[in-house]
Amino acid sequence: MSAAAFVVLDAVVLRPMRRNLARTTLAVLAIALGIALGSSIYLINRSAADEISLAARSLYGLADLSVESVGETLQDTLYPSIARLPGVAVASPEIEIEARLADRPRASIKLIGVDAFRYAEMQPAIARTGNDSDVALELLNPSSVFLSATAARELGLSKGEVLNVQVGLRVEPLEIAGVLPANVLRESAGLIDIATAQWKFDRLGRLSRINLRLKSGVSLKQMKSSLQQLQQGQALRITTPGEATDDALRLSRAYRANLTALALVALFTGGFLVYSTQALMALRRRREFAILHALGVTRLQQLWLNLSATAVLGLLGSAIGIALGVLLANVGLRTLGQAVGAGYFSQNAAPVNLHPVEIALFAAVGMLVALAGALRPSLEASKVSTAAALKAGDVLSAYSPANPVALTLAFLLGIAVLLVPPIAGLPLPGYVSIAILLIATVAAMPAFIRAVLKIRPKTNFVAYEIAIAELAGTARYAALSVSAIVVSFSLMVAMAIMVSSFRTSLDEWTQKMLPADLYLRVGYVGQSAHMDESLARSLATLSGVSRIEVSRLSEASLNPELPPVVLIARSFDVDAIEDSLWITAKATARAPDDTTPIWVSEAAADLFDLAAGDLIEMQVGEARLETFVQGLWRDYEHQNGAILIQRDTYTRLNGDRAINTIWFWLSEDASLRSVRDALVANLPPGVQYDIRQPGEIRQLSLRAFDRTFAITYVLEIVAVAIGLFGIAAGISAQVLARRGEFGALRHIGFTRGQIGGMLAIEGSVLGAMGVLAGLAMGVVVSLILIYIVNRQSFHWSMDLHAPVSLLTSLALALVACSALIALLSGRQAMGVDVVRAVKEDW
Amino acid sequence: MLLIDNVAKTFGSQPAREVLSDVSLRICAGQYIAIMGESGSGKSTLLNLIAGLDLPDRGRVIFEGRVLSELDDSQRTILRRAHLGFVFQAFHLLPHLSLERNVGLPLALNGIHGARAQQRIDEILDAVGLSSRRRSMPANLSGGEMQRAAVARALVHRPKLVLADEPTGNLDAESAQEVLALLRIQLKQDGAAGILVTHSPAAAETTDEIFRLHRGRLSASTSVHETI
Incomplete structure (x- = not known):
């Protein structure tokens, strides 16, 4: 240079x-x-x-390759046929069980049952684990489990200690035979013998998947085709490890995309x-x-x-x-x-x-x-x-108004973008629309400021009149000072309305979905823990219990290409379905005779493109059935979709009579406490279960909700702080530029207080403009978030609920902050220096 | 009306610079004087002390019988608002107020609104020849017009004393003469006293008496006009 x-x-x-x-x-x-x-x-x-x-x-x-069932599990009779297929070098059968831990509340561990010798061929690293004993041989011991290093660390367990798992309401102790390094088993899980797993966890004859290593020269396509022909009446899903990874990543993609948007x-x-x-x-x-x-x-x-x-x-x-x-x-x-x-x-x-x-x-x-x-x-x-x-x-000559036609077109473009469908399942058009609308709003600010100031009330208060004249005369400056606050406040308003709508809807939904007086839950989808019908029958006869309903959580597939949805098999009165389900759409007709009525969650309806009244084939275990979508329901629990079916139909289909949840309605004179005590007394000791009142479940849900959204509150505060700094920067720049003007005002009789008042008025009017524009745009953005982004990301519908008092307080606080910041930023306008600024000469 | 009694003012500390040293001056009602001096001689500092915008390190400034250093900032401001008028070299009209509103500002500050204020604004704008430009913004005025507006603003509330700090410094000779003549006529019409701080002998000669400020000390010069 x-x-x-x-x-x-x-x-x-x-x-x-x-x-x-x-x-x-x-x-x-x-x-x-x-x-x-x-x-x-x-x-x-x-x-x-x-x-x-x-x-x-x-x-x-x-x-x-991995062969999995479209339904819950595969029959193990399929295994020899697959293993004998020409081109298969090794076939390793596995069963996966989500085992409930008996001695830790609400904790579970994934147990993978493997054929030790086949597994060792698929996973040679297991032979080099450095364990004292031979892992393959030790696995054959029916009371042994090998934990992954992650699981051992999370559970605080080591070799020789006992892992107590719950099967139904029974406790099965497993001795930890060793800890496997991450290159053998990375996730938090345990490895047991497949026969042990099938036997101890009541899964005889069942498999979760069969992993295949192909002989060299065999093409994946050729093998997939051979496997498709071998289905033996079972719907199979054949994936590569890469596809399985993509599926797993897809589950969290919406959440990650939204964080990135933040x-x-x-x-x-x-x-x-x-x-x-x-x-x-x-x-x-x-x-x-x-x-x-x-x-x-x-x-x-x-x-x-x-x-x-x-x-x-x-x-x-x-x-x-x-x-x-x-x-x-x-x-x-x-x-x-x-x-x-x-x-x-x-x-x-x-x-x-x-x-x-x-x-x-x-x-x-x-x-x-x-x-x-x-x-x-x-x-x-x-x-x-x-x-x-x-x-x-x-x-004044520095002011160049934005072209009104361009502004109108920008707003229209922002709205038109919303008509574009989600891209790769992500609500990108929604975010683009928000960005366009915000930029257009900021560009429209000078015109907005001038328009509002034109209709402002006139007074004889000199400081106010000069402040307003100054703002009107420097609308471009003013708009620049306030642009960051417009953006940050509109996003804050949008998030506040979205979060409030979501939270209120979740709260109302929880109340609607929990009509009973008490809930007893043992295990979740795919977990080993559950109850049986005899226990449910005996609990129904307890003193104070008026009636019960029971439900079983399982899985069903509507499309072999997509992950399964949660299947809720519940005993309920079809005519009173709306007492315990938030129905958002109903079929006008009853299900045809040869079909089974199902109620589909909104997420499942979005994912599988279903509407009330549609017919769809559903795979439950090995059974396929023609179903009729009787209604759609709002569901905040199962993001990847859920389907409600009558329990009788479900048990007829696959004979599974296990129960995960019992809903208790108490008689009017019953004491909640004594019924609860009686339930506990009737459950076997040493097993894990949850007994909760609706209020407790509601509190837990809301707490989890608040925790999840905590990060958004932090980001909102940061954004608004940046916005306030924008006002501070703008006002202090203005004060520097207007030193002579302030000096003249002091000469002709303005007190320091009046100068301060004038600055505070400018700050608060600026803040109010930002807040007004931010509020209007925030409401628009909130509608986009609620009805477009949220629906496309998470498939959750919600009712609009604006937290009016919160927004009013925030708006007032922001205006007050703007006034204060203007006063602080402009304090040099009240000093002696400014008096001298009318002439820098002595 | 105004008594400056042995006033001194120092700026800075290392090294300190005494800008005014034992300055004394008495101004009576209707008297119009000029203070001349080179740059940095302390002219503007003296005006600031007279206006109560700054306080002397020593001595007293007494205006209308009140010692300014004994008043607090608010009291001095209210005194200034009611009884003083200012004309600056750089005009200092508020850029976003029309000429009419700029001129009316001292009236508004003194609580005079409505028809009474409007009548006085019309009168003074007429007097300075700016009636037709009343709705103009300062950016659209020439230098001479801006300074005539500043004179109108300085006189609109009928002050007892007008302080003019190099009012012709930014003007051409013709406009300068116009403004000076206007200022003198208006002061004499209203019976107000005036202090004109200037480098220009021609400007100083439009006043009744000339004082010279040199190295912080004030000395009387020649009287060039008889009182009209």
Whole structure:
């Protein structure tokens, strides 16, 4: 760089940045925050994806294909036929059981039953585990279990100790024969002998999957086709380990996509802050730019200098953000894990770090966001009319109103984008629409401010009148100051309405879905723990119990290509179905005679494109049945879909008479406590069960909800703090520019209090404008979140519920904060210096 | 009406600079004087002390019988609001108020609104020849027009003393003469006293008496006009 260029760089860029260190720092921090959130969420996502992939890899070992049942389990008679297929080198049968731990409340462990010798061929690493005994031989011991290192750590158990698992209401002790390293079994699970598993867990003749290693030269396609011909009446799902990993990742994709969107929101707000900071600086320094131009700095030189300095700021923000992001991700994975990840993220992940390419990518993102924010102000600064800017009182000529046609088109485009269907199952059009609408709102702010100020009430209060005149005259400045607050408050409003709608709907749903007085639950879908009918019958006769209903949780498949849905087999009165199910759509006709009526959750309806009155074939275990969708129901429990069926139909289909939940209605004079005590007394000791009243379940649900949404509250507060900083930056820049004006006012008789009052009025009116625009846009964004994004991501419907008092308090607090911040930022306007500013000469 | 009694003012600490040293001056009602001096001689500091915007390190400024240093900031501000008018070199009209509203500002500050205020604004705008530009914004006025508006603002509430700090510094010779003549006529019409701080001998000659401020000390110069 030549000496002359450096002089110009110093004059145009470096000195102003140093002079406005606080604002420059703020812009850097805003970028850093966005990048920190983005990179940490990316790292957490990558860690989760890696963990799932590695777990799948270790589970499938050297397998090329896996044969699974579309229903719950396979018949093991299929195994010899598959093993004898030409082209199959090794066939390893497995059964997977979610075993309830008998001595730990609400805890379970996945037990994988394997044929030790076949498994060793599929998973050669097991022979090199360094255990004292031969793992394969030891596995044959019917009372042995090998735990994965993760499971041993999570449960705090080691070799020689006993793992008590619950089967039905019976306790089965398993001795821990050893701990397997992560390269053998990565996930939190235990390995037992397949025969032991089938026998002890009442799964005789059943398999979960058969992993296949193919002979060299055999094509996957050819083998898949041979397997399809071998179905023996069972619907088979044939997947590669890679496809199985994709399925597992798909389950958490919506949650991860929404977290990423939150990070983008922070980056978006940061970009706005850079925009408003740069634009304010450009407006304030119009005369300075004009002087430089008059002295010979070309417009292109000026543009490049501004943009390159902004790029450096972006890079600086990115560097801080990346470091912070890596730290946040590691701390988050270690300490928050389950709390912020809705159960998708591992709590015991290894430390994560960004690769050089990823670092370069995030640095580029930070730089581009900063450049995007600075582009328009820099272009405008480079186009300053030298003659006009050198003339006193040029501020008005700096105002260029946005084109109303372009604004209208932008709003219409934002709405039109909503008509685009989700892309790859993700609500991307919804997010694009939100971004377009927010940008259009910010662009419309100067016009909005002028329009509102035109209809404001007039008074004889001088400070108010001058403040309003100042705001109207500098609508562009004002809009810039308030743009970050518009964006952050609208997002806050949107999130508040969405969360409130969701929470209220969840609360009402819980109350609707839990009509009984008490619930006894043993085990969940696929778990080993359950109750039997004789116990249910005896509990129904207890004193104080008026009637019971029972339900069994199982799985069913509506499409072999997609994961199964939860099947709830419940004994209920069809005519009173709406007393315990939130029906959102009903078939007008009764189910045809040759079909079985089912009630499909909204998620299942979305995933399988079903409507009330549709006919669909359903696979339950080995049985296939023609079903009729009698109704759709709202379900916040099973994100991947659930189907309700009458229990009689279910037991007729597959003979499974086990029970997971008993619903108790008590007689009017019964004491809840004594019935509860009687239930406990009738259950075998030492087993795990849950007895809960509806209120307790409701509290648990709401607590889990609040925990899951905690991260959004934190991000909202950060976004609003950034917005308030935007107002602070705007007002302090204005105060600097208006020192002479304040000095003159003090001369002609304005008290310090009146100057302060004027600034407070400007701040509060600015804040109120931001709040008004933010509120209006926030409501629109909330509707998009509720009816488009949420529905497409999680398939949950909800009723709109605006937390009016919360929003009113937030709005008032924000206006008060704006006034206070304006007062604090403008305190120099009340000092002696400003009096001297009318003339800097002594 | 105004008595400046042995006033001194120092700025800075290392090294301290005494801008005014034992300055004394008495101004009577209707008297119009000029204070001349080179840049940095303390002219504006003296005006700030007279206006109660700053306080002397030593000595007293007594306006209408009240010692300014004995009043608090609010009391000084209210005194200034009611009895003083200002004309600045850089005009300092509020850029987002129309000329009419700029001129009416001191009236509004003194609680004079409505028809009474409007009548006085019309009168003073007429006097300074800006009636036709009443709705214009400052950015659309010439320098001379802005300064005439500033004179109107300084006089609109009939102050007892008008302080004019280099009011012609930003104007061409013709506009400067117009403004100075206007200021003198209006002061004399209202019976107000005036202090004109200037570098320009021509401007100083439009006043009744000239004082010179040199290195912080004030000395009387020549009287150039008889009182009209």
